[in-house]
Amino acid sequence: xxxxxxxxxxxxxxxxxxxxxxxxxxxxxxxxxxxxxxxxxxxxxxxxxxxxxxxxxxxxxxxxxxxxxxxxxxxxxxxxxxxxxxxxxxxxxxxxxxxxxxxxxxxxxxxxxxxxxxxxxxxxxxxxxxxxxxxxxxxxxxxxxxxxxxxxxxxxxxxxxx
Amino acid sequence: xxxxxxxxxxxxxxxxxxxxxxxxxxxxxxxxxxxxxxxxxxxxxxxxxxxxxxxxxxxxxxxxxxxxxxxxxxxxxxxxxxxxxxxxxxxxxxxxxxxxxxxxxxxxxxxxxxxx
Numbered sequence: 001x002x003x004x005x006x007x008x009x010x011x012x013x014x015x016x017x018x019x020x021x022x023x024x025x026x027x028x029x030x031x032x033x034x035x036x037x038x039x040x041x042x043x044x045x046x047x048x049x050x051x052x053x054x055x056x057x058x059x060x061x062x063x064x065x066x067x068x069x070x071x072x073x074x075x076x077x078x079x080x081x082x083x084x085x086x087x088x089x090x091x092x093x094x095x096x097x098x099x100x101x102x103x104x105x106x107x108x109x110x111x112x113x114x115x116x117x118x119x120x121x122x123x124x125x126x127x128x129x130x131x132x133x134x135x136x137x138x139x140x141x142x143x144x145x146x147x148x149x150x151x152x153x154x155x156x157x158x159x160x161x162x
Numbered sequence: 163x164x165x166x167x168x169x170x171x172x173x174x175x176x177x178x179x180x181x182x183x184x185x186x187x188x189x190x191x192x193x194x195x196x197x198x199x200x201x202x203x204x205x206x207x208x209x210x211x212x213x214x215x216x217x218x219x220x221x222x223x224x225x226x227x228x229x230x231x232x233x234x235x236x237x238x239x240x241x242x243x244x245x246x247x248x249x250x251x252x253x254x255x256x257x258x259x260x261x262x263x264x265x266x267x268x269x270x271x272x273x274x275x276x277x278x
């Protein structure tokens with residue numbers, strides 16, 4: 001289960017929409033061992049591609065050092081798919097190098113529909129997990145949970161009713 | 163003095179969980195051979211059978227990407243700090259990406275680098 005603040009999700013979706021039709025990518029850092037994403041860091045897609053993303057190697061080093069200095073780790077690694085569903089591609093699975101991170105995918109194929117899904121990718125095995133979006137200022141017992149099935153079938157995902 | 167090497171999470175199984183290890187060598191290639199003598203298997207995760215650095219691993223000497231320093235031939239000095247990071251990459255699997263992937267797999271075998 002990934003628990004993440006609504007404000008961070010909104011910022012990630014905004015980043016993905018801004019870079020559309022190119023894929024957008026980034027990180028949400030959080031305190032080591034907390035499993036809590038707190039600091040959103042949009043990254044440059046060095047590939048500048050509609051079908052591929054890659055962190056710029058120097059920005060990657062700088063951001064990872066900064067996390068180290070702040071006793072943080074990458075809790076969420078996100079990127080967008082701009083014409084297909086938010087499910088890891090074979091490319092994503094091959095390259096997933098942070099077994100502790102939640103891999104968050106955003107699809108921007110529908111301009112008005114927010115499609116966000118989260119996965120663990122360990123040793124080439126993909127496991128989808130539910131995303132719990134925490135709305136600040138809302139009764140914590142009233143958080144919205146989105147449960148997804150484990151199949152890669154398309155899921156329509158409406159988040160407009162706040 | 164020795165060379166400090168920062169190990170990413172995914173490779174710490176080779177270093178007994180250690181985040182930082184020390185090694186020595188005049189070049190990156192020598193350093194990785196030296197590390198492999200104590201942390202068997204580590205070198206194979208970073209260097210292809212053809213003897214080149216894997217495409218989807220980033221290695222830095224101090225603040226520089228070794229790709230700009232001669233890759234495995236990059237010169238090292240005592241007191242240098244080497245950082246290894248698995249590249250963060252991926253994307254939708256389109257036709258162009260498929261072609262690129264086939265090439266990457268042939269050259270570098272990223273599935274083994276990043277996923278095991």
